[in-house]
Amino acid sequence: TYTPEFTAEVMAGLGIEGIYFFYGLSEASPIVSATEISAQMIAKPNTMGFPVWYVDVEIFDDNDQPLPRGEIGEIVVRGPNVFSGYYKRPEANAEVLRGGWLHTGDIGYLDDDNFIFFVDRKKDMIKSGGMNVYSLEVEQGLAKAVPEISEVAVVGLPDDAWGEAVIAFVVLKAGAELTEADIIAAARAHLGGYKLPKKIVFRTELPKN
Structure with a gap:
């Protein structure tokens, strides 16, 4: 989690004019979103940014149904960056890749501009x-x-x-x-x-x- 004030402090302390935020996981090779801090980002504190161009992101409920924008559920990912599965772990693969989506185990939501917001780990x-x-x-x-x-x-x-x-x-x-x-x-x-x-x-x- 970050705030505009914290971001400005980091950039000033490091002597840099810009900073990128990334969201991802190793099963997604590993990037799902990548966004440079901008006026739009500052207006959306705590966002993990916009999905990269080749990746689809949705929010699913507990029945693996897509949720409307703004509603909290599991972040799921689909795209050429998603791995093909764990080595010799068919049961784990069936669970994490069910329905053609990578189920990240992360809880979050998408806003109306399709920005990702991370809320928590599902297991937590x-x-x-x-x-x-x-x-x-x-x-x-x-x-x-x-x-x-x-x-x-x-x-x-x-x-x-x-x-x-x-x-x-x-x-x-x-x-x-x-x-x-x-x-x-x-x-x-x-x-x-x-x-x-x-x-x-x-x-x-x-x-x-």
Whole structure:
């Protein structure tokens, strides 16, 4: 995730006048979209850009049906860049290449201009109280709401009442002193009620692999 301010800071720090954003995966050789930062891109913060000319991108629901622009689902890709399959893994190939599309495992949406927006990894999506909660969205909301947060990771843990409970592991910046209640109260302005963590777990560091 980036903001116009962050992008400008990076370009100024590196002494460059332009920067490209790419989205892709190794199974797509690996580029799906490639877009230079421009006025249009700045007006669309968090986009992963426009699909490259030879690639088709759609958003599918859980029944592999295309969704309208703006609706969130799985990003699927079709084109000559898509691989032919994993070596000697027919079952995996049948799953990931079903229907003639590469199912990326990424959650996102397309806007009316066909720009791709990444929301989360499908495997990281949390189902809490019958609602879909995207861990990346909660992490971003917490980081925005609480500047004292240095690092945050959000996961779903089994819960009898909610199915999965949203849990946030948080590292505070040096010298910061906040309680669980402080963080949840600040986050209410940025996250819907069902997205709020049910528990904040404080850590001195988070694993990086």
